Amino acid sequence: MRKGPIKGKHGYEIEADIAFKDVNPADYDILVISGGKGPEKIRLDKDALEIARHFFKENKQVAAICHGPQVLVSAGVIKGRKATCWIGIRDDLIAAGALYKDNEVVVDGNFISSRSPADLYAFGREMIKLLK
Amino acid sequence: MRKGPIKGKHGYEIEADIAFKDVNPADYDILVISGGKGPEKIRLDKDALEIARHFFKENKQVAAICHGPQVLVSAGVIKGRKATCWIGIRDDLIAAGALYKDNEVVVDGNFISSRSPADLYAFGREMIKLLK
Numbered sequence: 648m649r650k651g652p653i654k655g656k657h658g659y660e661i662e663a664d665i666a667f668k669d670v671n672p673a674d675y676d677i678l679v680i681s682g683g684k685g686p687e688k689i690r691l692d693k694d695a696l697e698i699a700r701h702f703f704k705e706n707k708q709v710a711a712i713c714h715g716p717q718v719l720v721s722a723g724v725i726k727g728r729k730a731t732c733w734i735g736i737r738d739d740l741i742a743a744g745a746l747y748k749d750n751e752v753v754v755d756g757n758f759i760s761s762r763s764p765a766d767l768y769a770f771g772r773e774m775i776k777l778l779k
Numbered sequence: 780m781r782k783g784p785i786k787g788k789h790g791y792e793i794e795a796d797i798a799f800k801d802v803n804p805a806d807y808d809i810l811v812i813s814g815g816k817g818p819e820k821i822r823l824d825k826d827a828l829e830i831a832r833h834f835f836k837e838n839k840q841v842a843a844i845c846h847g848p849q850v851l852v853s854a855g856v857i858k859g860r861k862a863t864c865w866i867g868i869r870d871d872l873i874a875a876g877a878l879y880k881d882n883e884v885v886v887d888g889n890f891i892s893s894r895s896p897a898d899l900y901a902f903g904r905e906m907i908k909l910l911k
Binding site for chain 1: 867
């Protein structure tokens with residue numbers, strides 16, 4: 648994924664200030680993976696997968712919501728981890744060896760996950776706890 | 780999924796003439812699973828999963844394209860089968876034990892699959908061969 652403007656599915660535009668290939672993951676404290684249609688593209692970017700692997704290998708903080716955990720399936724880091732996700736990809740997480748739970752937020756050490764935008768309050772609350 | 784009008788993602792409307800729960804799969808020769816956003820909902824319908832299992836158990840003809848194989852992951856029937864799919868869910872099929880191939884159409888006995896709308900010609904061609 649490249650640097651520059653990106654338009655979301657509801658038409659909002661944001662500026663991506665760095666491409667995955669230029670990210671040094673050691674410079675960051677937390678990896679947040681949002682949902683929507685993005686994760687199906689991000690999971691095909693080998694640099695993005697290397698970033699995800701760095702965070703899991705170093706036991707750094709990771710937060711994923713909705714379709715976000717698709718990236719973690721592709722990075723091969725979700726096996727044996729407690730997680731939740733958008734219900735439509737639940738069976739993919741289970742097939743990949745995640746320990747799926749149907750909770751608004753699932754905390755497994757430094758890795759937190761939520762199901763949908765309705766869970767954003769709980770997701771944000773646990774993310775802030777991690778960063779304290 | 781219920782009987783009645785259904786609107787597709789480009790706004791086209793079709794009439795679903797039977798609900799999954801009212802289908803007797805023994806009455807049908809082929810199961811065709813299309814793609815798009817539907818499979819993430821269909822895979823949550825236990826009656827739809829039973830229909831898919833019937834076709835695999837009886838070695839009847841099944842054709843799935845794009846996101847369609849998500850239904851087969853949830854039905855637990857794709858392990859050890861040669862298959863292809865939309866590239867964004869490739870790693871989910873692999874995690875579920877499918878033998879993924881990046882071809883326009885993959886034929887594994889009575890089960891055929893394709894990657895995307897660009898493969899529709901090959902998908903249709905192999906489907907017609909199955910039904911002959």
